[in-house]
Amino acid sequence: MVPDGESIKTMFLYDYKGTNVTTTKISEHVHSLTVHLDQESENYSDVICDTTKGNINGASFHASYPPDDSDLKCETRDLESIDCFWNVGRAANEHPAMERTYQLQGSSCINGRSGKCSQKVKLDAAERNWTLTATNRLGKLEIHDNADLTKRVHLVAPDKVAASTVNPRNISLKWSWTVQKYSNLNITCQVHVSDGNSNTKTENIGVGLTAAVIKDLIPHWDYVVRVRCGTAQHFWKWGDWSKSVKICTKGDVPDALDVWMKVKADQAVISWKVPLTNQSHGEIFDYKVSWAKTKDKNQSNQTNVSRSNHSLTLTLDPSEEYMVTVTARNINGSSSPSTIIIPRSNLDTSEVKTSWISGSNGSFFLSWPDSPNASCGYIVDWCPVFGNCTFEWMKVPPNRTHTTVFSKNFEDGRRYLLSIYACTEGAAVLLQRRKGYIRETKIGVELFKLKYKQEDSAVEVSWEPIPLEKQTASIHGYILYYQDKSGNVFNVSTDDPEATSLTAKNLNISMYTFTVTASTAFGLCGNSSINVTLNPPADQLIMLILISLGAVFLILSVSTIICYRQWACIKHKVYPPIPKPVLTDQWLTLPDEHTSHHLHFDQSYYREVLDIPKLHDQFRPPQPEVDQDYKPFTFSQTPKGYYNKPLKKSQPCLTLPTTGLTSQPGLPSSPINGVFPNPLYNPSYNLVLQSVDREVKSGPEVHEGIPFIRSFSGYQPQSPDETFTTTELEEYPNSPISCVSTYILLPQKTSN
Template sequence: MITWVLLLSFFCMSTQDVIGKDHDCVPENVTLSSSHQTLLVTWSDQASCAALRDPLHYHMQVLIADKPVHYEEFPVKPEIGSTHSWNWTSPLALECASHTVRLRSQYNNHTSPWSQQTLPGIKAVKQPEVFPKDKLYEVGSTAIFCCVLPEGEKNVARMHLNASYMNTTKLSNKTYTLTAQLNWASGDSGTDVMCQVGKYDYGACAYIGYPPGDKELQCETRNLESVDCHWKVGRKTHIRIKSRTPYTLLGSPCVKASEQTCSQTVRVGVGERKWTLTATNKLGKVELVDIADLTKRVHMWAPKRVVASTVNARNVSLEWAWDVPQYYNLSVKCQVNISHGETYTTSEHTGVGLHSAVVVNDLIPNWTYDVTVRCGTAHDFWKWSDWSIKVNFHTRSDVPDALDVWMQTNENQSGIIISWKKLLASQSHGNISDYAVSWAQSTEGGGRNPTTVGPMTHSLALNLDTTEGWMVTVTARNINGSSPPSTITIPSLHPDRTIVLSKIYGSVGGFSLRWSASTAASCGYTVDWCPTVGNCSVEWIRVPPNQTNARIVSKNFKDGLRYTLSVYACTQGAPVLLERREGYVRQQSIADGLFKSLKWKQMDSDVEVSWDPVPLREQTAFITGYVLYGLNDTNNMVVNVSTDDPVATSLTARHLNIGSYTFTVKAKTAAGECGTSTITATLNSLSDYLIQIVLISLLTVFGLLSIITVLCYRHWTCIKRTVYPPIPKPVLTIKWLASMGEGSSRPLHVDQCHHIQTDVMDVLEQLHCNSEAPVNGYIRGENMPWVFTQTPKGYYNQPIITIPSQSPSPFRGVIANPSYYNPMMQTLNQQSGPVERCSDGYQPHSTTETLPVNPKEEGPDTPMFCVLTYHFVTPTFPESC
């Protein structure tokens, strides 16, 4: 029993000694250092700790500005003379605040006291400063910046990043912090972190970027003696200035890494090999791998010294050389690129060590070409080489190509115009000297009537009978000879044929034309176009047989100008007209004043406004109708009449009131109502209108009568002769009897009508008188006039003939063209008794004609007897006045 008590006492004493020893196992030689924002703690164990059998645990605690921010516990195996270390990176720059690290050990349930080391922050600053300065961050990370103020600064600090103010935390009386999530790349120039104190800003720079992001490594050989590797930059690091990215290939540095290429001299052998590229910067690194057999990845260099050894009109021979001798042993294929203007032609040639005698055919004569060459391996083809340096050459000239010939006929006039397109420089093969044109009827065949046209002329008008068919041949000539002949057959035109025109509307500067297929179109179709009005040079295009649509575009198209488009079927004989259309590339509004002959006419209470048909040359759009507007004298719209007839020439405004109106006529087009023309009209009442008609009629009649009167007055003589011709008056000749004595005969003068001039032969009237003897019943008394009467056969309206009583001898009186007017009769006293009758048988009538005797010339005692003889000659009148 005593023995067990002693053993228990010994065990308790032993346990107390161990516990005492455990309590004395504390860290020794504790040190604290830093690098940037990383804290490094080192310490060693006491010698007594080596006797411990179980692991020893250490506790680590970090305080920033005396505030715990991190705690960590980790075990270590005690060893005699062992040294331990621990590091931790602070999210805050060490300059911003003090950092304290506390360390203690724990064994079983016994813990040693804390061992403590402190790194103080920056002690004093003269002006506010921002930390950290120029630090590198990866995109997506979280950063804490601080602003440290001088002692005694009373202003509050405000911090902003990238010009954006953020929430600021006050860490101490002189320190403020800003926490930010960096989700963008700053670029090589960095991002400003600013601290505003009062009116001034203070700051630092932060660099935000990525680790290397290169990809797609690919290795090859160019000369079979080295390896060339290329890769792509998948993403820029944005920190090239702050942290460059070095590259290595198989551990060797790359000289041209900035060009994404790296080369090394190696022994190229058959078989695959692993090629490794490494890229590293301060934020990370990337490793790229490519496995390749370089003998199957030969990327040749461009051919050198390319020359055109033999140049002909339509082909050329090329030669070149290699700078790499190994190429002459390879099976090579090469591409030859020939370019002229914007046209490129590529041909491919294959051979072992190919470098000469490559012939390129189908060239254009008299043309300048540029040629380049590139090559690659024929077997296990990898890549084409770069193109060689460009070399040019000029082919020899040749005869021109065949002309594109077309016809232009006029439906209303005789004659045909033959047109041909000007040959392009690539078709003429030299300067054109002239064109030869010949023609003959279709039934005759062959070219006759040859003529020559100058090189600047591309059409010829032929005065041919369009009712007959003709064949026309045109050739172009240059110094090398004539082109192949181009022949076109002109169909006979029939005057009675009619062609239906349909409308077509332009779009995007041209016409989109479609037509129905024709079985007659054995060689395709021809579409030509020309302005509808005026002379023009026809243009045309050819369309293949399997195509029934075309896009018509020309540099000569003008807006507002109507064009006629015709579609012909190309046959072995003459072209066949299929359809014809008219349209505008773009319709334009017609200018005002379209209706230049605007007139109006009142019809009761209606007014008809009319105009002449609109000339086609003045229509800049399709006219679909007309509209008439009317404004009364108060400018109120009272008339709105329209028609959809494009050929109408009048519109009527009905049921208008009396007054003044202004009428406006416009043409309706796709461009709107246009061509405005205006006329003013005044409507009168119906009674006023009738009065006007009567007055106008009276004035018209009065004017006509006035004109007739003036004309009649001026030509009265001619009118009187024509309507009421004069009857000739006898010429009277009186012979006195011998008993009257000598000197008793005197001439009897009768006044002539001075209004009439005529060539009438005189009517001779002979009167034989015997003194104191009766003659034919006429009796003269003393101091009495001679009196005689005529029978009813005579002239009732005869003038009084006065015969003087004393006449020394016989006389002759001449009377020409007696007047039809009734002159005033001189009344004489009739005497009863026998009278003398005229010897030609005239009988007296009831009216007595007295011939008075002048008493001064004839005495009262002188008797007189006479015989009157009348001779009549029909008068002759002139044909016109």
């Protein structure tokens, strides 16, 4: 409404963006606004009015619902009062102007907006109509529930729950009720038992029930217990839970042990799982193991094993079957015996198949065909293939032929052997075997220790079997790469994972680099290399030696021919010409032709020896006569004269060259090679010349009636009127004969 003199020009809903807005003029001072909301509105909003005089006014409005509560349910807890519950309708938190009020059976309900109302009433075993009235400024609502409340009893929680009797495997509970009328009701109670890992519930029924028995408990174990109850005849709902109570059962003997075995040759390893706390029922003192042959059980052996050990190795006769029994002992006594049959270890298991298996998600999934022998189920055991076989096992019920094997001890890159046995009344029967990895890992480098052996043009590269602890992945084969000095790469391969050698053929005589690698799921792994220099084959080596010897012989032959042709030059360099000595007739004439003296040309005393009558130290330039048969000679003494001997090569000085001398006609014959006559003294001495190689040359030549003896060394005897001249080196014109090891024979007088 607006004052006199004004009228409403526009009218709208503040901050509303919708389009379904209708304005209606009722009178000059009254207008109406109709809005069809397309979304849920706030509890209240503003309406703006713009008048003809420019005044802006408005009003607020509140939007709500009439009561729409539902689903009234009534019950009793103590058989002396009524409790009703319902679902509160929309706009429960509405504006105070629209607040709802509730009445139950005509009496006001305090806090009725929470959907609960209680009243003290007198109950009887009859069905009644229970009415709830809800009212606000927009409307009024009544909801009804027809029920006999004696059949709708909601029991309160049991009080003072406790254990009256505690045994190793059962407990007796008791409690009380705070409502006296419960003693006439037929009650069922539920006991909840929890040990922290599992929960169980048991039910007990009785009139005015105040006790219950809990069975199948674990000895020496802690439990938490609570109880709730309800009516048994006209069950309405479970009552409230009691307070929790902690109870510990008494101890008992240990549970029977889980025993298994591994047999190899005459060794049997008996192992048992460590009893869990809920199995030992107290502290384990020790274990007792007894064994005997199955055909003679009376002769039993036994031993005690400390509680820290959980296996025992027995040395048994492999041709006999044994029965082994293991028990555990604690303060309460010994467990039930666990018996296992050890079969003869010489049984043939070669027909049992072994196949590969791959792990998944840290475990192995196994399945096998059903076995009629598995009267007590199946046993699956596993252990690492290499190292000590610390085996683990699990038991599978008879109606299952598959299982998932998991162990906290599984490691990546380690090979495991899994065996499946059928459990029988006697010894377990091996059915199948598996081997594989939980997860394969890449094999490291330098896996192989390589050796090689050459046979002709082929090289066999071998290696020791790869230790299983280094086989972190399954090996599918091997590849041998070989590279020559030119960089050419070749390879040979094998698919045999058990191979230990590969051979490269038709190789050249060269140096090769051989590399062996293993083929795995990760590709090529474990690369190892070795450098090899190939030797020629034996026949080629012999041929090479013969060719080398032939080449050496050819070189020596050519060298010999060259040296022979150049012998004169070499002889001149090695044995230079010796100057001729000058002799007089007086030196050549001696009183006694049978007496002779040695004249030694030695650098230490040659002057003393040459100091004889008529020996002139006079020399003339040498006139050597070159001859291809030039040979050195020496003088030596014989019984009838003197002859020359060749010097040995080990002598330190050069020898005088010489030539053989023979007798000429008209001269006295002599057995020696040559004679120098002396007409003055008429000596009969002999000067004998002998070549080193004992080769006799032409005899003495007669020159002007005088015997002339020619020497290839340049030594020529002179006539009686000539001096005996010795050829001297030009570098030393005044030097006497330079050879130290040469002897000159002096004439000696002979007796007539």
